[in-house]
Each structure stands twice: as C-alpha cells, then as structure tokens.
Amino acid sequence: MTAGPLARFTVLDLTRVRAGPTAVRYFADWGANCIKIEMPPGVAEGDMGGPRHGPDFQNLHRNKRSITLNLKEPEGKAIFMKMVEKADVVVENYRADVKFRLGIDYESLKKVNPKIILGSISGFGQDGPYAERAGFDQIAQGMGGIMWVTGQPGGGPVRAGIAVADVGAGLHCAIGCLIALLEREVSGQGQWVSSSLLQAMISMCDFQAARWTLAKDVPGQAGNNHPTGIPTGVFKTSDGYINIAASGDHIYKRFCESIKAPELLTDERFSTAKARVKHRDLLNAEIDNRMAGFTSAEAVEKLNKAGVPAGPIYKMDEMFADPQVKHLRMAREVNHPKLGLQEVIGQAINMSRTTVEEWTATPEQGEHTASILSEFGYDAAAIDGFRKRGVV
Secondary structure (H helix, E strand, O other): OOOOOOOOOEEEEOOOOOHHHHHHHHHHHOOOEEEEEEOOOOOOOOOOOOOOOOHHHHHHOOOOEEEEOOOOOHHHHHHHHHHHHHOOEEEEOOOOOHHHHHOOOHHHHHHHOOOOEEEEEEOOOOOOOOOOOOOOHHHHHHHOOHHHOOOOOOOOOOOOOOOHHHHHHHHHHHHHHHHHHHHHHHHOOOOEEEEEHHHHHHHHHOHHHHHHHHHOOOOOOOOOOOOOOOOEEEEEOOOOEEEEEOOOHHHHHHHHHHOOOOHHHHOOOOOOHHHHHHOHHHHHHHHHHHHOOOOHHHHHHHHHHOOOOEEEOOOHHHHHHOHHHHHOOOEEEEEEOOOEEEEEEOOOOOOOOOOOOOOOOOOOOOOOHHHHHHHOOOOHHHHHHHHHOOOO
16 A cells, blocks of 8 residues: 555554454555454354455455464464554454453553553443343344334334444444544553444434433334425435435425425425424325426436435445546455455545555455564564464
8 A cells, every 4th residue: 555644553453244344444544554363274263254255355354464363372462462562553343351361451452562552342332231242233223223213114123224333333443543542642641442333323323312312202213204304205206216305494495496386385284394294295295296207317407406405316336337426436446466456445534635545455364474473573484483383
C-alpha cells in the first residue's frame, strides 16, 4: 500500500468472522500497518468467516498482511508479546474469557507496553450476566430491538438483510480505538476499549429506541412505511418499484403538484400530517394508482426535479452500475496473485487531503510471516526453527 494517514500505527489483528475484521479494516484501508495473526496450517481454529478465496473473506481482510502464530505455544505467545512492545493497537473478538486464558488481556499487554490500546468486541459485553455467551449477529438483532420494528405489520419479526450488529460493533470499536489513540497523545497511556454486538445494535436503533426511553412509546412494524413521516415508502410504478419520501407539508405539496394530483392536497383525509398518518394505507393506494402512469425512471426524474426525494430500488448489480455509485468509487480494484483483478467494497469516508489510492488484496495465510518476524528482530535461523516446531 501507499502510505496513508494512519501509516504510523501498527495494529495486531486477532479477529475472526466479521465484527472484529470490520474494525481492523478501517485502520487497514487508511494505511495502518495491520498484521493479521492466524494459527499455523494444520492447527484447528474453527470458523474464520467462510472460504478464504470467497467474496466475504476477501472483502474483509484487504490491505492487511498475514502471519501465522500459535498463541497456545509458549514461544508463540512470547513472539506475540514482543510484537506488542512495538504495536499501537491490538484488536480481538474472542469470547470474553478467552483472552484471559491466553494471557493476552489488557493488564497483561499493558505490562509489556503501557501505551498499548486493546480493542475488544464481544456479543453482549465484557462483564454482566451474559458476558460468557457467544455472540451472533441475528441474536443481537433480536435482542437489540431492530427485528421488532422490521417487516410488515402483524407479520412477525424480521431480521435485517445485512449483518448490521456485526458491522455496527466493528465500526464502534474502530471509533473507540481512534479516540483512545487521540487521548494517548495527551496522557501517554493506552487503555482498554470495548464494544459489543448488543450495544451497537441498540445504539443503531437510535430514534426508534429513543421513542421508548423518552416517550415510553413501543414502536412496532411499519413495513416499508416510515414510522412517523407519511407518505414515505415503496410505491409501484408501471415497470417496478421506487422509494418516495414526501413527508412534511412543503414536500407533500410539491409532490402533489408534480404528479398533478391537487385532490390529494384538498382531501381532508390527507390534508394534514396527522391525517396522513391516520389514513396512510388509503393515501398509499392513491399514490400507487398515480405512479402506475410512470416508469420508475420517469417518476424518479420528475420527483427529484420537483424537489421531492425519490430513488430506485436496486438489486446489487444495478446498484454498482449507477453513475453516482461509480463516481463515489464504492467498488475498488485490488489485484490478487491467485484470483486476479477483483473489486472489493470501497470506503464510505471521504477526505479532501489525505487518501490511500492503492489497495492490496487479502493475503494468503501466513504470506508475510518471515518478513514480519524479521521486522521484529528474528533472523532466518530463528524463523526456520519456529516453523519446524510448529510455532509459526
């Protein structure tokens, strides 16, 4: 990789599956020296997140280097601790008790490097009654409230179509570690940063969760309707479906004028925001009737010109073909030595001055073991001995 804004930081990546790798990916994409630590070949490690050459794994671990290291062996742990001496951040998403059994908990790391920052992601928190439970995205979605506000009314709970708890926990952990790095510039000390799938899910429920904490209102399912702003939802056109967000009196007026339906303004069932919420199903049916006269492309163009938010509903291939998505570079090319030219998902962060133009593909298992160990002071003979003894 070309040098990026985080190039001065070294991150040791002990993560697996999704939440942890997502956290480290933020560092890797912005140029940090991210070292993915994996068990040596032949040593059972459990589910690491699907096939190594599959899309998910390749997207999660780009811009990193890989070393194999058996932390269960005394020599392996000693090597890891030597790496900790020079590192800035360690990220792990083991079950809460595992790091203590391995002797790589924060207090242990702090003894060899007082400036180290440990980022931990768990299912439910590092302590409390559920601390020892294994975390899984869909379980956190159910406990975190999102499944009860997703889906059609009366249809039963529905999971989000993406791993929102995993990705959210990874994002929160990355932000926490970056905050800790900034604080370290003042205090000179590291600290333990933690997040969990459950906390991330509750935080991301945001206004829906606040409806309970602040108003004691238990939100339910609203299907494709916005819970409070009507009309906002999915509407059928002559050739498919689009999203329209026409809530608020001013936008609703522009919407009715743009589709030449003044009667939807004067009808007392739809003339006020409160009335539109009460009669949402009737209003949606009226809008569907009028949208049937337009193709999706025609409706989106017409409404946006009138200042009414509207957009297509894409499948994944259609999304990446959109000119705005292309402009935003949400697919980034990397060249894998075995898989060839690939496209991974781009970053959703833009900076005016600092960027990383060249990205690297996900490494093969242990691809950089020798070079990384040499950077930490081990010579060729020592590395060969480690390999023979199954340490790396």
